[in-house]
Amino acid sequence: MSRFERYLSLWVALCIVVGVGLGFFVPGLFAGLSRLEFASVNLPVAVLIWLMIIPMLMRIDFAALGKVGAHWRGIGVTLFINWAVKPFSMALLGWLFLSVLFRPFLPADQIDSYIAGLIILAAAPCTAMVFVWSNLVGGEPHFTLSQVALNDVVMVVAFAPIAGLLLGLSAIIVPWDTLVLSVVLYIVVPVIVAQVARRVVLARGGEGAFDRTLAAIQPISLVALLATLVMLFGFQGQGIIEQPLVIALIAVPILVQVYFNAGLAYLLNRISGEQHCVAGPSALIGASNFFELAVAAAISLFGIGSGAALATVVGVLIEVPVMLSVVWIVGRSKGWYEAGQSKTISNEASS
Numbered sequence: 001m002s003r004f005e006r007y008l009s010l011w012v013a014l015c016i017v018v019g020v021g022l023g024f025f026v027p028g029l030f031a032g033l034s035r036l037e038f039a040s041v042n043l044p045v046a047v048l049i050w051l052m053i054i055p056m057l058m059r060i061d062f063a064a065l066g067k068v069g070a071h072w073r074g075i076g077v078t079l080f081i082n083w084a085v086k087p088f089s090m091a092l093l094g095w096l097f098l099s100v101l102f103r104p105f106l107p108a109d110q111i112d113s114y115i116a117g118l119i120i121l122a123a124a125p126c127t128a129m130v131f132v133w134s135n136l137v138g139g140e141p142h143f144t145l146s147q148v149a150l151n152d153v154v155m156v157v158a159f160a161p162i163a164g165l166l167l168g169l170s171a172i173i174v175p176w177d178t179l180v181l182s183v184v185l186y187i188v189v190p191v192i193v194a195q196v197a198r199r200v201v202l203a204r205g206g207e208g209a210f211d212r213t214l215a216a217i218q219p220i221s222l223v224a225l226l227a228t229l230v231m232l233f234g235f236q237g238q239g240i241i242e243q244p245l246v247i248a249l250i251a252v253p254i255l256v257q258v259y260f261n262a263g264l265a266y267l268l269n270r271i272s273g274e275q276h277c278v279a280g281p282s283a284l285i286g287a288s289n290f291f292e293l294a295v296a297a298a299i300s301l302f303g304i305g306s307g308a309a310l311a312t313v314v315g316v317l318i319e320v321p322v323m324l325s326v327v328w329i330v331g332r333s334k335g336w337y338e339a340g341q342s343k344t345i346s347n348e349a350s351s
Contacts, residue, residue, distance in 0.1 A: 004286065008100045011226055012229060012316055012317050012320075013317070015226045015229040015230045016233045016317070017195060018181040018283075019230040019231065019233025019234040020233050020235075021163055022230070023233065023234035023235060024226060025084075030234045032230070032234050033231065033234075033235075034235060034304055034305065036291060040141040040266045041298075042299055042304050043199050043233075044221075044231065044350070045228060045231060045296065045299055045304060046185065046296070048225075048227055048228040048231070049186060049224075049228065049295065049296040050190060050193075051220055051221060051223075051224035052221050052224045052228065052292045053190045053194075053292050053293070054190050054197070054221075055194075055214065055217045055218055055220060055221040056194075056215075056221060056292070057151075057152070057190055057191055057194035057316065058194045058197055058213075058214060059131060059214065060145075060148055060149050060152060060194070060195075061145060061149065062149050062152075062153075062195065063283055065146060065149050065153070069075060069273075070142065070143070070146070071140065071143045071146075071274065071278045073269065073272040073273070073274045073278075073311055074147070074269055074278035074279065074281075074282045075143075075150065075306075077265055077268045077269050077272065077274070077282055077286075078147055078265060078282045078285050078286055079082045079150070079151075079154070079309065080268075081261050081265045081268075081282075081286035082154075082285070083152060083154065083158055083162070085261065085262050085264065085286075086122045086123075086125070086257070086286065086315050087089025087119060087122045087123045087162050087163070088123030089122075089257060089260065089261070090118050090119060090121070090253065090257050091115070091118075091119050091122075091166045091169065093253040093257055094115040094118040094119065094253050095115060095257055096115050096249070096253070097252050097256075098111050098115055098118075098249070099111055099112075099115065102227045102249045102252075105245055105249060106246060106249060107243065107246075107307075110307035110318055111307075112172055112228045112307075113172075113306050113311075114250055114307045114308070114310070114311045115172075115306075116167055116172050116245075116298070116301075116302060116308040116311075117250075117294075117306075117307060117309065117310065118168055118250070118311050119163060119166045119302070120163055120167075120255065120287050120297050120298050120308065120312060121254070121291065121294040121311065121312050122168070122289065123163040124155065124159060124289055124293040124295075124297070125133060125155065125285060125288075125289065126284075126285060126288035126289055126290050127288075130144060130148055130281065130284060130285050130288060131144060131145075131282040133281065133288065133323055133326075133327055134281035134284060136204045136327045137280035137281065137284065137327055137330045138280065138296040138331075139278070139280045139281035139284075140275070140278050140281065143277075143278045143281060143282075144281045144285075147281070147282070147285055148285070151210045151314050152187075152191060155187055155290075155293075156188060156191070158298065159183055159187065159293075159297075160176075160179050160180055160182075160183045163297070164176060164177065169220075178300050178301050179297070179300075179301060181300065182297040182300045183195055183297075184294065185295060185296070186292075186293050186296040186302070187293065196280070198210070201213050225292070225316070229236045229313060230314065231304070232295070232299075232304065232309055232310070232313050233307075233313070235305040236261060236306045246310070247310075247314055247317070248318060250310070250311050250314045251317070253277030254315055254318060255321075255322060255338065257287075258288070258323075258326065260284040260321050261283075261286045261287045261327045262287035262329075262330075263283070264286070265279075265283040265285075265286035265287070266279055266280075266281050266282070266283040266330065266333075266337070267282070270337050270349055272282075276334050276337050276338055279330075279337060280331075283326065283330060284327070284330070285324065287323070288319065288323055289315055289319070291315045291316045291319060292310060294314070294315065295309065295313060304351045320322050
């Protein structure tokens with residue numbers, strides 16, 4: 001992780017301050033940007049999202065899908081957490097905290113929108129940043145690569161149905177045409193562009209040229225992320241200044257969700273007898289989110305100034321410090337994990 005990435009939460013916080021300030025003092029600028037839409041898609045935000053996502057997706061080698069069977073238990077646990085647990089538990093936690101416990105402290109007309117943003121965030125499992133987290137815990141690189149590649153394939157077909165189902169269960173009207181358009185724009189198209197670019201660079205210059213290309217374009221991805229945050233908080237500026245408590249309250253179910261999913265994935269891997277170098281990245285993949293996709297989908301579905309967009313941005317704000325804390329827990333508990341793993345393997349051998 002570069003120094004810039006290590007302090008990403010600080011830069012995010014600064015962008016929030018800048019965005020809120022500009023939104024409060026120069027509202028006309030953001031009013032003009034909000035009108036630059038086509039088919040419910042805000043064009044400036046769409047361009048920034050693509051600049052964020054495509055460099056990250058270029059890291060994914062879909063040839064790694066041939067290796068998914070090498071660590072089938074870890075793969076199975078992560079898929080279970082990502083697609084059968086996380087979106088549904090987030091819907092429950094969002095309802096419990098925002099609609100019940102925190103209802104007196106939140107604007108009543110925005111609560112459903114906040115919950116929608118949390119659901120969209122949880123329905124998009126993390127991709128590129130997982131490589132950073134996996135490296136920090138000494139994760140098995142082939143498992144991480146194959147799991148991320150498999151998640152991207154599943155996301156193409158599962159993101160819209162799961163998000164649509166849970167939004168419907170939450171009594172939120174689902175604009176299905178916009179949801180499908182978001183999947184095409186922010187998953188299918190970026191994956192195709194990224195894989196074409198990957199193959200072209202590798203064919204022309206090999207691994208060395210590919211690594212240099214990624215190093216050159218990575219800053220573009222991060223700058224696009226920060227610029228997007230300035231825009232998002234610019235659109236939300238007035239409301240945030242009037243209700244600063246909202247961000248802190250939205251963060252609570254996200255924090256509970258991260259630690260719950262990470263802990264569950266870690267425990268299930270231990271029970272199954274999977275190695276620690278697989279369980280670590282499995283827990284991290286199960287806990288983190290593809291917040292770039294979530295932000296784009298929330299904007300397309302509910303608007304750039306919506307509570308849903310704000311809820312997904314809160315996920316960006318807490319992503320790095322929270323995931324680093326999970327990395328620390330996974331690293332510190334390695335002895336405990338391997339002691340339990342040894343017992344599981346011994347029991348299997350004796351039976």
